[in-house]
Amino acid sequence: MEKLAGVSVSAGIAVGKAMIIDRPKLVIKRRKIDESAIDEEKEKFETSVRAIYNELENLIEITQNRDNRDILKTQKIILKDPEFIASINKMITKKLYTVEYAIKKHFSSVIEIFNNLENEYFTERSTDYEDVAYRLLSHILDLKQDRYDQLEEDSILITINITPSEVTRVFEKNIKGICLEQGSKNSHSSIIARSMNLPTLVNVHGLTEKIRNGNKVIIDGNKGRLIINPDKETLEKYIPLLEKEIRKKEELLTLIDKECITRDGRKISLQSNIEIPEELDQVLKFKSKGIGLFRTEFLFIDRKDLPGEDEQCEIYRKISEALKPESVVIRTIDVGGDKLSQLLNIEHEFNPNLGTRGIRISLKHIPVFKTQIKAILRASLNKNIKMMFPMISTVGEIITIKEIIAECKSELDQAKIGYDKDIEIGAMIEIPSAAITSDTIAEECDFLSIGTNDLVQYTLAVDRDNESIESYYVPYHPSVLRLLRLTVENGHKKNRSVSICGEMASEKTYIPLLIGLGIDEFSVSPGRLLMVKNEIINCSYEKAKKIAEEALSKKTYLDVFNIINQEEDC
């Protein structure tokens, strides 16, 4: 028996036979390009370097082990090596090699130098170069070869890394789980695995070395652990857990067609949060009442140019078509300036979370903002699209945004392009100042949506990714509850619906509390839809209101904790 640690991207347990799918061999032929294609080829090189650089940065963030982190840092420096960049560009320009052939050439000569060194310690380092070369080449070649033909039903897929479309493919083959040597928690592939509730571990070091085809393995997605060849005792411990999970899953599936309504008849609209269009299948499968949060960041990240109006419009239209008549709330871009620095020339900031983020970026780069608004407007002809704005801190911003929208509308009118004239707009309430002044914001908006992740972080001044202050991150803190209550009341006074789209909405213990506070809509990741629905339909609104009242009367968060945890079935 052997245990390996990994990063869990999707909870759940899986037991099965390991099937190792190797890195596909990269076949790179010596091909020449036309002189006119030199610039294009160089650009391809630049784009792939940037993509892999970002991938490595994300990996470094989630890697705990210092040695492994150092390896990744070295790989990052390798990518930025001026000699490497010059050598590739020279081969493209002078020898007219394709970028993939140039990369292959360069790295094989470097690896040869390393292999000829006398000191074994240094020789070993050639694996860093092999790894970087592989990451780059697989990105450039976009790995179209089908490597999953041999995959058997009920097995657990073991491989180095996987693309988003491959996750969908292997899911259809009824596998039980995925375990990757590389990968990161928030990659597109991981997002999809999560929305499918497929037990998945990433960044499991030494995986392909330690495991053999056909080994029995257990993925423990709750603890982020892979167990190879478990002994009898361990297996006996896991089997009942697994059976329980399977039963639960089957039970939940029977809820798909059930109406989302509390025991005593309060209707709650249950919607999905999605990050990438590939999640649509899951949204439709679980019959979600629309999309409460469609994040648009994926359109802007990892690219050299900004997405144009047509490109954006096409994606928004596709989502609108698929969901109609249910509604889709499209949120304009919400990232820190650090992620867009290359696209928008943004200065480095020391505290991006309190810096140029969300709407602040949009209002600083009006042409970019207008492009996104016009793309959303143009896609709105089905009359089921709403617009939402992140990181609002004052009603003044909403007034400015409305002026900009009016400008966009009149430009479309002039060009005789149609759109939904009554399109609704909403504000994210995720900064305490916005919650406190939500009465004025509600006056200017059609709906409010509370983003609890940031609201908690900003109210309590706690970075939720900082493990050393983890205990300070308390979503049920009395201050947060008061802000939630205030926002709901202010919204309802103006007859606006108030939804919630943070992670709090999909945590079992908070659901009765949130219902009791009067939240009208829940928006959660597709993988959690049925679980949340189950909680809602087993909840009584009258009891939930009492829980909320009692929780609000408590002084300390520990008292609140006791309240929300004692009443399991309200």
Add this chain to the structure above:
Amino acid sequence: MIKKTIKVINKLGMHARPATMIVKAAAKYRSEFKIRKDDMEINGKSIMGVMTLAAECGSTLELIADGVDEEYLIEEIAGLFSSKFDED
């Protein structure tokens, strides 16, 4: 142009981590930076170059910087070597 001769004194020699530190530090300066070992001379801003030097503990290296901020560059890099790259 200035030159400075230094000795590798950390036990493991200039493996990946020290090499990464050197390249990262050198990248901050505008001067050209080369490292010479015996008759091999490499670009000190290139990780590939620095690693292929395969400088073990005890080897002697010559740091060569040329440019407006050459003395600061040499000072920082020499400091990394004498602090044993925070190892040992």
